[in-house]
Amino acid sequence: MSSDFAQPAVSLGAGAGPTDVGIARATALFERMDPAEAARTLEPVLAADPASVAGWNLMARLRLALDDNQGALEAANKAIALAPDNPSALATASRALTLLGKHEDAVTTAYRAVIADPRNALWHDRVAWALLAADRQFADAEQAARTAIGLDPNEPHYYFTHGVALEALGHTDQARQAMLTSLRMEPENPVAQHRLAVLNGEATREPTPKKRGFKLFGRKKS
Template sequence: MTVPATAVALAATQYQRGDPAAAAGLLGPVIAAEPDNVRALVLMTHAQLALKRPELAHRAARQAVTAEPDSAEALGALSRAFSGLDRHDEAVETAQRAARLEPENAFRHNRVAWALLGDGRRGVEAERAARVAVRLDPQEADFRITYAMVMKQLDHGARARQALHDALALEPDNAVARHELATLDVVHRNPFALGRLARGASGLAGALRADPRQQASRVMLDVALRRFLVYTTLLLAVLAYVGWRMTEISVSGARLLAGVAAAAPLGTAAYFVCRLDRPLRAYLRGLLAEGRQRIAAIGAAVCLVLLIGATVAPAGWLGRLLGCAALGAFAVRLISISAARTKARTDRVDLALWWAVILCIAAAIVLEAGATETHWYLSLAALLLVVVAVVCLVVIVRRHRSRRGGFRGIRSRNAVFGRR
């Protein structure tokens, strides 16, 4: 075996072990000595993509295709580079060309499916390509995962789930399949399906145990646990607000709602926590003890004390206690969100919308408290503010669903081995 061939083999080993930087360092001298070494150029493309350098990856892939225009492997690498540059039409065309050169190679059709997924508008074609890859090699778990991603984009959750179960039947320790299956439980449209959310959190923890390098699983686990905290706080806020409105109609009804507002979040928390294993419970406690989340936890506890106090307080105090509990819960909701947000622009927009909700509800409570028969317009203004708050909530929900609906891709093992 020649020295360049040995270096390429060693680089491939480093790449498969998850060290693309070491692989790129080994490949550099090989490509400098043999600029037409297609194998080295293809591997360099995958390494640069793993290092998030799509421009360098494209340069290497283009050089490989120039050296060997009819190499399906080089064309597949170039397609991946085009996808990394968001040049999706070229990625699809190049992947399809590679598939025509090797029609019986399942990896070529798998790359076509990923290129079409990146395009985001051709889900039916992606489903066809992914199905061909599965048919050509039914024992390859990665192809089942690709098919699941297509089904997820097409909003066929049941079929996506089945494909992921099939992948796990082939490879029980496949961290990517575990991650995606758990993500389906975390990112769903029923915010109060806490049993499903707990199952998703446990699945993500399992994916991390299978592959501790799965950064996406760690991020999604934080999302799952924070989502539980946010939903619980929202339940408290809504029930406290309804109880505050009830004080004008029935004092006993308001007391009952105050008790429900205190018991329901505690019940949902117990239901969720009981379905987590011990390490996840410890992780959740750590999450509650850090930064703003600790402030939110203290605030939630204060709101619960106010609600419990409202069940036995004099009638004259009832409105104030429930109003403060509602405002406090909405503030806790906002803190919980801001604790989980990055500095992305879309998150800042969501944060601004939540501030609008908080301020509208707060102003509505103040106006309603000062409303009388002669100042009826204050009640009307409070009602309008509540409508504005509801509209902001609807916008937030629609934004979240649109972000979930758009394809963002995953860093699967296909990416590690250059199979996408």
């Protein structure tokens, strides 16, 4: 699994230009869990080629990883300005808006990603979490989570999302079953383990870890 939203692979064939090479280097650093160095590597690439949608998408993801939510939003918005229907940029912007507490904009932007690419489960999952973070429209969040499962039934995270949405609706038994399904597929996930323990009355709920959303919204194969 790669971190955050799936990034299209950069082809480094004979015709690869300096932008492609720079993005590939930054992506490799990101995959090695060094977002700070990846961002430093990417900055001159974007200075030389500010029209690179892939570059701004990657920079937005890097800024999220560095807890620079405003910087992530600005980078995502630059990608959106270049490609208004780019779903990855829209979803990353939505994530940044959620973290900035701008929930209405986060929900709207997440739905734009779904409209742009309705067959990608990631964007439906982003809608679900935008609504959950906004603490409203839990039925819509549950529907979005269910849609994500229908599109990608082999991804354990989507069952986790569904469980959280069901819990928000007060459907504790169904939420427990969703968490169990997620854990059968990914037994070592500590967040799902803890959430199930809370549902079973075996643990006390804790505040959601700040970095949790980074895993949630995209440790997903492209």
